[in-house]
Amino acid sequence: MAQKIVTVYTDDLTGEESQEVQTHAFSLDGVNYEIDLVADNYDQLFQALAPFIEKGRKIGRTRGAARSRKASAEGPSAEELRTWARDNNYQVNDRGRVPASIREAYEKAH
Secondary structure, eight states, rough: OOOOOOOOOOOOOOOOBBBOEEEEEEEEEEEEEEEEEEEEHHHHHHHHHHHHHHHHHOOOOOOTTSOOOOOTTTSOHHHHHHHHHHHTTOOOOOOSSOOOOHHHHHHHHO
C-alpha cells in the first residue's frame, strides 16, 4: 500500500490555500503570535502596524522569529535565496518570506 502525504498551506486571514503562504511572528503585551499569510496580506498587516512600529522602541529580535516553519537554521539567508531565484528565472518578492517552492528548488539544485 502506498501512502501520499499532502501539506496544504492556508492563509489565516482569508482561508484561501496557496503555496505562497508564509508564517509571520509578532508580539503584543508579552503574548507571542504567529500568523500564516500570503505576501499581499502580510503587506496589509505591516501597513496597519507601521505607525506603531515607527514610534515604538526596538528591544531586540528573537532568534528564529524571522524564519518560516520549514526553514532550517543552517540554510541560506532569504537574500541569498532571492539572488539565486532571480539568477535562475524565478519570480520572487523583494521582501517578505521566500516561498517554500523556491527554497525547495534551491535545495534540489544544491
